[in-house]
Structure formats: structure tokens, C-alpha cells
Amino acid sequence: MIKSIAKQRVTPVIMAGVLLCLYVLPSSVLAQWNPSNKTLAKAQNTIDQFFDEDIVKSSINLNSNYYEIIHLDSVVGYACLQQAPSKHDNFDFLAIYSPQMELIKLRVLTYRENYGGEIANKRWLKQFLNRQVDDIQAISGATISVESMKLAVTSLTQKMKNWQKSQL
Amino acid sequence: MNLKLPIFSLFLTITVLSHAQNTAENILSSNKGIVLGGYAQIDGNFNLDDDNKMNSNGKLDVHRFVTFLGYKFNDRITFVSEIEYEHVVELYVEQAFLDYKIKDNMSVQAGLMLIPMGIQNLYHEPPTYNGVERTNVDKYIIPTTWREIGVGLNGRLDEQSINYQFMVVNGPLGYDNGTANFTGKNGIRSGRQKGAEVIVSDFDVAGRVSYFGMLGWNFGASFYNGKSETSEFEADSTQVGITMMGIDARYNNGPFQARGQYTLANLENTAEYNAKTSSDVGSKLLGYYIEAGYNILNRKSDNDLIAFARYENYNTHEETDGITTNLAYDRVDRTVGLTYKLNKGAAFKADYQLRSNEASSKETKHFNLGVAVWF
Numbered sequence: 045m046i047k048s049i050a051k052q053r054v055t056p057v058i059m060a061g062v063l064l065c066l067y068v069l070p071s072s073v074l075a076q077w078n079p080s081n082k083t084l085a086k087a088q089n090t091i092d093q094f095f096d097e098d099i100v101k102s103s104i105n106l107n108s109n110y111y112e113i114i115h116l117d118s119v120v121g122y123a124c125l126q127q128a129p130s131k132h133d134n135f136d137f138l139a140i141y142s143p144q145m146e147l148i149k150l151r152v153l154t155y156r157e158n159y160g161g162e163i164a165n166k167r168w169l170k171q172f173l174n175r176q177v178d179d180i181q182a183i184s185g186a187t188i189s190v191e192s193m194k195l196a197v198t199s200l201t202q203k204m205k206n207w208q209k210s211q212l
Numbered sequence: 213m214n215l216k217l218p219i220f221s222l223f224l225t226i227t228v229l230s231h232a233q234n235t236a237e238n239i240l241s242s243n244k245g246i247v248l249g250g251y252a253q254i255d256g257n258f259n260l261d262d263d264n265k266m267n268s269n270g271k272l273d274v275h276r277f278v279t280f281l282g283y284k285f286n287d288r289i290t291f292v293s294e295i296e297y298e299h300v301v302e303l304y305v306e307q308a309f310l311d312y313k314i315k316d317n318m319s320v321q322a323g324l325m326l327i328p329m330g331i332q333n334l335y336h337e338p339p340t341y342n343g344v345e346r347t348n349v350d351k352y353i354i355p356t357t358w359r360e361i362g363v364g365l366n367g368r369l370d371e372q373s374i375n376y377q378f379m380v381v382n383g384p385l386g387y388d389n390g391t392a393n394f395t396g397k398n399g400i401r402s403g404r405q406k407g408a409e410v411i412v413s414d415f416d417v418a419g420r421v422s423y424f425g426m427l428g429w430n431f432g433a434s435f436y437n438g439k440s441e442t443s444e445f446e447a448d449s450t451q452v453g454i455t456m457m458g459i460d461a462r463y464n465n466g467p468f469q470a471r472g473q474y475t476l477a478n479l480e481n482t483a484e485y486n487a488k489t490s491s492d493v494g495s496k497l498l499g500y501y502i503e504a505g506y507n508i509l510n511r512k513s514d515n516d517l518i519a520f521a522r523y524e525n526y527n528t529h530e531e532t533d534g535i536t537t538n539l540a541y542d543r544v545d546r547t548v549g550l551t552y553k554l555n556k557g558a559a560f561k562a563d564y565q566l567r568s569n570e571a572s573s574k575e576t577k578h579f580n581l582g583v584a585v586w587f
Contacts, residue, residue, distance in 0.1 A: 132247045161368040162424040178512045184430045184462035
């Protein structure tokens with residue numbers, strides 16, 4: 045059997061192809077996190093409420109959890125579902141960007157750990173919309189989650205900006 | 213010869229396939245598994261004379277070294293434990309409970325848990341507070357680290373910005389075969405059962421509600437109510453009723469930080485308890501502290517250098533019943549110090565303390581150095 049396959053010159057090429065796919069797959073598709081149904085429902089709810097008009101959302105090629113929000117054939121924003129670590133667990137949040145990649149809405153959808161849930165506070169999250177990350181207030185009892193949120197939002201914003209540039 | 217390349221490719225493919233499976237598996241199971249962590253404080257304590265020179269030998273101590281071990285069975289079920297070495301040779305289990313999430317923001321917990329009283333009993337990782345040692349309000353009024361066995365409910369209301377916690381637990385052991393664990397100096401501290409072959413005669417309740425809806429602020433209110441435990445069966449004179457209440461607040465604004473706590477404990481039946489056991493426990497314990505700190509370094513740097521000052525008063529004889537009030541138990545600590553945070557989880561600490569009590573006009577002076585770690 046092997047011998048017969050081996051006789052075909054294409055085998056190494058196929059194998060190499062399979063190899064390549066398998067190397068690329070985990071990093072691009074498999075490596076993405078699958079949000080729970082609850083997180084997805086909350087995200088959908090938040091997006092619907094925020095845009096308040098007939099919108100269509102479709103995943104962008106950067107990440108299947110990041111969406112382009114389209115209204116009447118034009119892009120009105122981007123919504124990104126992202127997971128970040130708390131001290132001993134992960135939490136899920138949603139970031140909405142304007143077409144110019146300014147952060148216009150940030151919401152914690154699911155916070156799992158017993159400590160640090162204070163970061164879900166809307167007033168605290170609002171700071172991200174109009175302040176430098178360095179100027180965001182600390183929260184007593186939620187130090188780790190605060191730092192994680194700051195890092196996660198900074199990196200997400202950078203990723204989205206880079207992606208937008210790459211699409212031009 | 214011809215076989216070599218295909219076999220090699222196949223081998224590689226299998227390797228990569230299994231790698232892919234593992235990656236996928238890891239991703240699917242990223243929300244479960246073993247969690248490791250820990251914290252430690254390594255202290256140096258030095259007593260000083262009037263000229264700020266050492267007047268006795270100093271003490272260096274690996275005061276606490278705690279390893280956190282958690283296991284997440286799935287999104288709903290988690291086991292949390294902390295194994296603690298105190299002063300290197302004392303081994304304790306600081307926490308060991310099963311956490312079962314009945315909703316995203318609500319869980320039932322059962323096992324050995326921290327009593328939710330005040331700030332430091334819950335948030336006791338050394339880099340999270342200023343000062344080498346925990347406050348003495350948290351040592352003598354709240355017997356931190358206070359943990360007992362029971363069942364509780366723990367949750368968060370996101371819309372209302374409220375965290376809450378309620379539990380039913382065993383109480384501290386006040387009387388153990390002729391020995392009185394409650395004393396005038398230490399209050400109920402020596403009665404903590406710490407989960408070790410706990411004696412239960414009565415179940416107690418504890419709870420805490422905190423509000424984080426105001427930017428920069430965190431307010432808490434705690435309560436505890438019940439009876440101490442006794443090794444005697446149905447012996448009233450060996451038990452005291454315990455009602456403890458406390459409020460606390462923490463504030464952060466840019467480089468400025470402040471916190472304060474007020475804790476009050478009413479003990480009932482102390483006259484009978486003291487008469488029976490020849491102890492001198494007070495009928496009312498009261499403690500409070502207020503602390504302010506300022507980060508001297510630019511906040512944009514990763515390091516923080518916090519200069520702080522704290523005033524605390526703790527009196528384990530605020531009131532007494534049938535015994536003489538000992539003024540030496542009305543104590544005041546004034547502390548100034550520095551916390552140099554290299555990172556959120558690693559800090560060097562230094563502080564200088566003046567301790568006094570109502571029975572003496574003399575202050576004692578203390579200098580403390582510490583290494584604080586949390587990961």
C-alpha cells in the first residue's frame with residue numbers, strides 16, 4: 045500500500061500540503077476561542093442595543109469573533125468578542141469600535157471568578173472611551189483584572205488598527 | 213529508498229496531527245484544569261529604643277508562604293485550596309472549598325472558607341496592602357486569617373455594583389477541656405479552629421456586602437453572629453455569644469490611595485465565662501484604622517513607590533463585664549512606611565511603628581522590613 049503511494053511523485057507534495065495546513069490551522073482557526081452561548085447572546089444583545097438599527101454583522105478575516113457591523117451597505121462599526129485572564133480564570137468582554145477604530149463601547153459579558161468582578165462596573169469601563177490607559181483608576185480588590193483589562197483592550201485596539209491598515 | 217520520504221512525511225503528519233489535536237483539546241479545555249498560585253511574606257522585625265537603636269535582637273521570619281492550588285472541573289465547578297506554611301514550621305490549610313456556580317454571577321461554596329470580615333481577612337496577599345505586617349485591628353479584633361468550615365453563597369450584582377457573601381460556619385472554640393481560648397489581650401483570636409478536627413456545638417452566620425458603584429471607591433459592610441463552641445456538651449458558662457460588625461472603605465484616585473476600617477464585636481455571657489474559666493475576655497472589642505498613601509513615582513512607570521501613614525486603635529477591653537478593665541489592652545499604633553512595588557505582585561516594604569497603650573505613657577518603637585510576593 046505504502047509502496048504504491050510512494051511510487052507517486054506527488055505524495056511528498058501532498059504531505060507537505062497537509063503539513064502546512066495543519067501547522068497553519070491551529071494558529072489561525074483552531075486557536076480561536078469559542079464563546080459560550082450565553083456570552084454570544086449577551087454580545088448580540090449589546091450590539092443590537094448599541095446600533096439600534098437594522099444591522100448585519102459578519103466575521104472579519106482576522107478573527108471569527110471579530111465582526112464588521114454593516115448598515116445599508118456601509119460599515120458603521122466593529123464589534124470584537126475577546127477573552128482575557130483574571131487571576132485564576134478568564135472573563136469575556138465586548139469592545140465596539142467606530143469605523144475609524146475608536147473604542148466607543150466596552151462591556152464585560154461574563155466574569156467567572158469570585159474576586160475582581162468590580163471591573164464589570166460600567167462607570168469604570170467608560171474610562172476606556174475617553175482616557176489614556178495609564179490614567180485609568182485602580183480598583184481595590186481587583187488589581188489583577190484591572191491590569192488584564194488594560195492590556196487586553198490596548199492589544200485589541202492595536203490589532204484592529206493594524207488589520208484595518210492591512211485591508212487598504 | 214523510495215519509502216523514506218513518504219514515511220518521514222507520514223511521521224511528521226502524525227506528529228503534527230497529534231499536535232493539532234492537543235492544541236484543539238487545549239482550546240476546548242482551556243476553561244478547566246489545574247491553577248497554581250501563591251503568596252509569601254518574609255519579614256524582619258526590629259525593636260528600637262528611644263534613640264532608635266536596636267534594644268533587643270531582631271527577628272527574621274518567613275512569616276507566611278502559601279501555595280494556591282485550584283482545579284477547575286468545568287465552567288461551573290472549581291476546587292480552591294491554599295496550603296500555608298507559617299513561620300516555616302507550622303503547616304495549615306488556609307482555604308479548601310468547592311465552588312459550584314449556580315449562575316454566572318452566583319455560586320454556592322462549601323468547605324474551609326475565609327470569614328468575610330473587614331478588608332485584610334479577604335484581601336490578605338501581601339502586595340495588596342501597605343505595611344510589613346497586617347494591621348493589628350485585623351489581628352486582635354478580627355482574628356485574621358479567620359477561616360472556618362461551612363456552606364456559603366457568593367455572588368455579584370453587576371447592575372447594582374454589589375458583591376455579596378453569606379455563610380453558615382462553625383464558630384471559634386472558646387473552651388477546650390478546661391482551657392479558656394478567649395483572653396483579654398487577644399480577644400477570640402486563639403479560638404480559631406482553622407478547620408482542624410473542629411468542635412461544633414452551634415452554627416454561626418457571617419456575611420458581607422460591598423458596593424463598587426462609585427468610581428475609585430469600594431465600600432464594605434460585614435457581620436458575624438453566633439455562639440462560640442465548647443468542648444463541653446450543653447454547658448452555657450463555657451460559651452460566649454459573638455456579634456461582630458464592621459464597615460470599611462477603600463479609595464483610589466491617581467497617585468492617591470486611602471482606606472479605613474471600623475470593627476466592633478459584642479461578646480455576651482463573658483461574666484459567666486470568665487468566672488468559670490478564670491479568663492479576662494472583654495465584653496466589647498473595638499478597633500479602627502485609617503490609612504492614606506501616595507505613589508511618589510510617575511504612574512506611567514511599572515513601579516510604584518507608595519509612602520503611607522496609618523493610625524490604628526484597637527481595644528480588646530472596650531467594655532468588660534464583672535472584671536477589671538485593663539487599660540493596657542487599649543492600644544494605638546502609628547505607622548509610617550514605604551511600599552516599593554516592582555510589579556503588581558512583588559514588593560519590598562519598610563515601615564516604622566510607634567505603639568502605645570493607655571496604661572503607660574511610654575511608646576515602643578519598631579522597625580520592620582519585608583518582602584511581599586503574590587502570583
